[in-house]
Amino acid sequence: MSIKIENLNYTYRQHFMEEIDALHDVSFSIEDGDFVGIMGHTGCGKTTLIQLIAGLTSPTSGHIYLDGEDINDKNYDRNALREKIGLVFQYPEYQLFETTVEKDVAFGLKHSGLSKEAVANRVQWALETMGFEYEKVSKQSPLGLSGGEKRRVAIAGVLATKPRILIFDEPIAGLDPYGRQSFLQFISKINQSGTTVIMVSHNVEALCEYSKRLMVLDKGKLIESGDTKEVFKRLNKRSNRVPGVTPSQKIVSLLYDRNIHLSSDIVNYQDLLSALKDELIGGGEI
Ligand SMILES: Nc1ncnc2c1ncn2[C@@H]1O[C@H](COP(=O)(O)OP(=O)(O)O)[C@@H](O)[C@H]1O
Numbered sequence: 001m002s003i004k005i006e007n008l009n010y011t012y013r014q015h016f017m018e019e020i021d022a023l024h025d026v027s028f029s030i031e032d033g034d035f036v037g038i039m040g041h042t043g044c045g046k047t048t049l050i051q052l053i054a055g056l057t058s059p060t061s062g063h064i065y066l067d068g069e070d071i072n073d074k075n076y077d078r079n080a081l082r083e084k085i086g087l088v089f090q091y092p093e094y095q096l097f098e099t100t101v102e103k104d105v106a107f108g109l110k111h112s113g114l115s116k117e118a119v120a121n122r123v124q125w126a127l128e129t130m131g132f133e134y135e136k137v138s139k140q141s142p143l144g145l146s147g148g149e150k151r152r153v154a155i156a157g158v159l160a161t162k163p164r165i166l167i168f169d170e171p172i173a174g175l176d177p178y179g180r181q182s183f184l185q186f187i188s189k190i191n192q193s194g195t196t197v198i199m200v201s202h203n204v205e206a207l208c209e210y211s212k213r214l215m216v217l218d219k220g221k222l223i224e225s226g227d228t229k230e231v232f233k234r235l236n237k238r239s240n241r242v243p244g245v246t247p248s249q250k251i252v253s254l255l256y257d258r259n260i261h262l263s264s265d266i267v268n269y270q271d272l273l274s275a276l277k278d279e280l281i282g283g284g285e286i
């Protein structure tokens with residue numbers, strides 16, 4: 001299910017306040033099965049952009065096409081859109097409210113028309129995909145779980161509706177390094193099973209290691225988009241006004257100052273590791 005975004009503009013207008021241009025002439029497309037990262041400083045328009053893609057609000061001008069159909073066309077079926085696109089809000093764990101984990105995960109399936117048994121199967125599948133032992137956790141209160149576990153339950157709730165496009169707003173914000181890593185692996189697994197993933201994040205390392213394509217927003221404008229590695233190479237060459245470079249690029253630069261000259265094309269850990277192997281031990285195994 002491809003997404004095509006054309007000349008998107010969004011202006012917040014509120015009484016007694018000046019207008020805020022949150023998005024300015026943004027255009028790009030996303031192919032089926034892609035893993036797209038969206039990066040940029042706070043306030044650059046990331047959340048606004050994904051809310052528009054999920055159809056929660058309509059653009060001031062411009063178009064969003066899903067499989068060739070304009071989702072803001074007055075004849076477009078918004079309910080069908082909700083089934084296709086799942087949006088995981090920032091800190092989704094705050095939205096858990098049912099008495100048991102299984103009820104919470106099943107909530108989004110209330111009006112799905114699925115049988116009780118089919119719902120139970122979906123819930124089990126979603127919880128297991130998010131790394132839970134179904135029998136252990138299903139009857140527990142979500143309130144008794146850890147922060148990271150609550151977030152996984154909340155994501156299972158969105159996953160249970162089987163969206164073909166899953167959008168995450170800062171999914172690893174506030175998690176410790178171990179939690180971040182396992183979370184990213186869950187998201188990666190969901191993507192590998194065929195779901196298109198769009199992930200908004202501040203975390204350069206996460207975007208660098210996991211997203212296949214990357215969009216960079218700056219003050220509402222799309223300043224870079226393309227293959228993640230290529231985007232980071234270009235960002236590295238730009239001025240210091242950009243959101244940042246990857247940890248591996250930083251290490252390459254630190255090593256350069258110590259007279260170890262690796263390729264300036266290195267972007268991620270895998271590239272760094274193989275360049276270091278070549279440099280230090282002639283490509284052999286460590
Ligand atoms: N509900 C709102 N009303 C007015 N301005 C808003 C609202 N939400 C966001 N903004 C403004 O729009 C711009 C983009 O915000 P947002 O999309 O939340 O950025 P990000 O997610 O990248 O931090 C910011 O200047 C922000 O202050």
Ligand SMILES: [Mg+2]
Nearest residue numbers: 046047048169
């Ligand atoms: Mg945001």
